[in-house]
Amino acid sequence: MAKPPIYFSLVLHFHQPVGNFDHVFARAYDLAYKPLLDHLWSYPDIRVGMHFSGCLLDWLLEHRPQVHDLVDRLVRRGQVEILTGGYYEPVLPMLRREDAQGQVRMHIQGMQNLWSVTPTGLWLTERVWEPHLPSWLAPLGINYSLVDDNHLHRAGVRCLSGTWRTEDCGNPLRLLVNLKPLRRLIPWQPLDAVWNMLGDLAEQGRKLGIAPLACLGDDAERFGLWPRTHEHCWEQGYMRRFFDGLLERKDWIRVVTPAEYMDRHGDQGRIYLPTASYLEMMDWAMPSEEAAALGQCRLTSENQDASRFLSGGFWRNFLVKYPEVNWLQKRGMDLSRALDALADEQENGAAGGQVPSDLTAVERGRRRVWASQCNCAYWHGVFGGVYLTHLRQANASNLLAAQEESGLWPSPHCSSRDIDVDGTEEVHLRYGPWQMFLNPHTGGAAKELDYLPRRLNLATAFSRHPEPYHQALRKAAQMGEVITPDHPQWKEFFHIHSAEVRAKEPGLEQYLDYDRFDHLPFADYLLTAQTSLDDLVHGSFQPLGSSWKTRMEWRVREGESSLNAEFEGRMPFGGDDSGKLHVEKSYRLSDDCLEISYVLTLEQGADLNALWATELALGLTSQCTGSWNGNGGGQEEKDLDLPWSMDDLVDVVFACPYTKGRLLVDATPRVTLRHVPLWAVTKSENGFERTPQGSAFYFCRPLRLGLGQTERFLLRLRFEDGSCRIS
Numbered sequence: 001m002a003k004p005p006i007y008f009s010l011v012l013h014f015h016q017p018v019g020n021f022d023h024v025f026a027r028a029y030d031l032a033y034k035p036l037l038d039h040l041w042s043y044p045d046i047r048v049g050m051h052f053s054g055c056l057l058d059w060l061l062e063h064r065p066q067v068h069d070l071v072d073r074l075v076r077r078g079q080v081e082i083l084t085g086g087y088y089e090p091v092l093p094m095l096r097r098e099d100a101q102g103q104v105r106m107h108i109q110g111m112q113n114l115w116s117v118t119p120t121g122l123w124l125t126e127r128v129w130e131p132h133l134p135s136w137l138a139p140l141g142i143n144y145s146l147v148d149d150n151h152l153h154r155a156g157v158r159c160l161s162g163t164w165r166t167e168d169c170g171n172p173l174r175l176l177v178n179l180k181p182l183r184r185l186i187p188w189q190p191l192d193a194v195w196n197m198l199g200d201l202a203e204q205g206r207k208l209g210i211a212p213l214a215c216l217g218d219d220a221e222r223f224g225l226w227p228r229t230h231e232h233c234w235e236q237g238y239m240r241r242f243f244d245g246l247l248e249r250k251d252w253i254r255v256v257t258p259a260e261y262m263d264r265h266g267d268q269g270r271i272y273l274p275t276a277s278y279l280e281m282m283d284w285a286m287p288s289e290e291a292a293a294l295g296q297c298r299l300t301s302e303n304q305d306a307s308r309f310l311s312g313g314f315w316r317n318f319l320v321k322y323p324e325v326n327w328l329q330k331r332g333m334d335l336s337r338a339l340d341a342l343a344d345e346q347e348n349g350a351a352g353g354q355v356p357s358d359l360t361a362v363e364r365g366r367r368r369v370w371a372s373q374c375n376c377a378y379w380h381g382v383f384g385g386v387y388l389t390h391l392r393q394a395n396a397s398n399l400l401a402a403q404e405e406s407g408l409w410p411s412p413h414c415s416s417r418d419i420d421v422d423g424t425e426e427v428h429l430r431y432g433p434w435q436m437f438l439n440p441h442t443g444g445a446a447k448e449l450d451y452l453p454r455r456l457n458l459a460t461a462f463s464r465h466p467e468p469y470h471q472a473l474r475k476a477a478q479m480g481e482v483i484t485p486d487h488p489q490w491k492e493f494f495h496i497h498s499a500e501v502r503a504k505e506p507g508l509e510q511y512l513d514y515d516r517f518d519h520l521p522f523a524d525y526l527l528t529a530q531t532s533l534d535d536l537v538h539g540s541f542q543p544l545g546s547s548w549k550t551r552m553e554w555r556v557r558e559g560e561s562s563l564n565a566e567f568e569g570r571m572p573f574g575g576d577d578s579g580k581l582h583v584e585k586s587y588r589l590s591d592d593c594l595e596i597s598y599v600l601t602l603e604q605g606a607d608l609n610a611l612w613a614t615e616l617a618l619g620l621t622s623q624c625t626g627s628w629n630g631n632g633g634g635q636e637e638k639d640l641d642l643p644w645s646m647d648d649l650v651d652v653v654f655a656c657p658y659t660k661g662r663l664l665v666d667a668t669p670r671v672t673l674r675h676v677p678l679w680a681v682t683k684s685e686n687g688f689e690r691t692p693q694g695s696a697f698y699f700c701r702p703l704r705l706g707l708g709q710t711e712r713f714l715l716r717l718r719f720e721d722g723s724c725r726i727s
Contacts, residue, residue: 019394282312365406443547460619461694502687579605
């Protein structure tokens with residue numbers, strides 16, 4: 001008896017994020033992209049969908065221009081259907097509608113220019129779905145998109161074959177279902193398991209009287225770039241056997257592009273999906289403790305039918321889980337709105353007979369905002385994501401480039417608005433090369449500190465957050481079951497869904513420290529005199545008082561060659577907050593430096609014998625070095641991958657290869673400088689690893705005050721362009 005037929009659609013997603021290293025792009029091309037494109041040319045009957053992010057194409061067309069012809073010949077042969085998406089691979093629902101539609105239009109135009117095609121299918125980044133998307137996509141000519149089987153589970157649908165139809169406000173969109181079981185099988189498991197699954201789906205289709213579709217849409221990197229997959233897929237012949245197997249079974253497995261299937265077959269019915277992504281993403285978006293609890297529930301109900309309803313959280317909660325991500329996303333929205341206002345102002349000026357400004361500068365700025373929206377630095381799961389400093393810095397740098405290239409907020413500038421939508425306003429200052437966003441409700445600490453000539457956000461340090469997978473590392477370390485590079489199992493084939501615990505170096509469990517407070521420049525702490533360096537390193541210190549409890553009044557005045565912001569408030573301290581320390585904190589921004597001065601007066605409470613610490617959190621990496629002057633004029637260099645303390649500091653110099661310059665900080669009077677390297681232990685496709693998240697520098701001074709007594713001190717920052725070497 002002949003097997004019932006099934007349609008199979010493979011959709012390949014090619015992407016590398018904005019700001020990734022050239023060698024990663026090159027390695028992805030050499031190990032995965034080119035072998036895959038060449039392999040497809042050898043199998044003309046294997047028809048696939050392809051999606052290329054614009055940021056990857058920008059790099060490929062400059063550094064590997066032959067990719068154009070490799071894809072073009074496949075398109076011309078009718079073997080490949082090109083899908084569209086946001087140009088810089090954003091999570092569309094996290095954007096303003098105008099930016100989401102603008103990015104998709106830009107990508108469609110790019111595909112028309114490159115390969116003379118107008119895509120009608122959308123690659124939905126990370127399959128992050130929200131119900132309003134059909135209304136956004138309909139004006140762009142988008143007919144369908146891929147979602148995950150988890151989306152249908154959440155809507156209470158069991159039939160995962162074929163396509164479904166949804167709508168929003170009368171705007172229709174067809175949905176293909178991306179099957180998680182296929183993603184778990186290919187290319188990891190023996191091909192017999194793939195054929196058996198397709199056979200089961202075909203039989204289900206026969207019983208239901210439908211033309212079943214099995215869709216696998218996922219990263220092209222899994223076919224060569226992920227650990228040991230190049231050897232597995234190409235040198236050991238997995239992909240050859242896979243394609244040969246599809247052709248050998250062409251009597252019942254019909255390989256099609258998504259559009260071909262939809263042209264021939266109708267939908268299974270109407271469906272309305274709740275907010276969703278693939279199952280793992282929804283788990284990752286949850287608070288860590290809750291995600292761990294959910295993981296236990298999954299284990300206990302793994303073989304129960306009701307397990308499909310354990311759906312996890314909501315993608316936008318990454319903006320809660322990681323406050324640094326929320327700030328970056330909201331800054332992008334604020335800039336986008338400001339560019340709209342600037343464009344309207346320029347158009348109205350031109351209509352009124354004024355000389356029009358450069359509208360193309362606004363469009364350049366808008367594209368920079370779009371580049372800052374590349375999704376990878378806004379979430380974290382199995383891959384580095386938010387913990388990859390260079391990706392965060394690239395997104396932040398694009399925001400500053402958008403501002404400078406469009407002419408927004410010229411110097412001097414002062415305004416206040418609630419940028420991050422937390423109910424309190426930030427104070428936005430810009431003078432000369434410096435820009436700051438200060439929060440009066442957290443003691444005037446800086447949410448952002450920019451050196452604009454370098455498009456450099458210095459405040460990209462990232463707090464150490466608990467992650468649900470940390471418990472697996474602790475447990476494996478206790479049991480002696482962590483596989484490290486010196487272990488015989490290290491070279492064995494491994495995939496990201498494996499339960500075994502791998503670590504790139506031994507002892508990573510010792511770095512599982514977490515921060516109670518966000519790391520911000522010029523956050524202030526009143527500490528006990530006994531607070532040690534270890535307390536700061538492990539995040540275990542208990543401040544007597546801090547910026548986080550200090551509400552300040554503020555005013556800004558413009559000087560002859562500076563912009564001056566003055567903050568004044570009372571820091572409560574002590575177990576019952578009965579003590580009051582009057583804090584006057586002033587910022588002076590000028591062309592050559594940034595000064596922060598303090599006047600501290602004990603206003604209420606018993607005599608104070610404590611330690612005052614002003615934090616300067618910098619998004620520098622462990623490749624930076626510092627040099628100190630003090631102790632009679634001597635110098636000492638330190639590596640920033642270790643904690644240390646330096647007494648009697650007069651000035652310090654920070655240098656980093658990524659900044660191509662030096663940040664100099666003077667302290668008056670002398671202070672003790674304590675350094676805390678911010679190491680995060682993350683899980684990637686290679687296993688557990690230690691990744692640098694910047695440095696927290698605490699400028700510490702003993703604070704001994706009687707009632708009414710005052711202490712003063714000052715920090716001065718300068719940035720020097722040029723060599724990163726410290727002389």
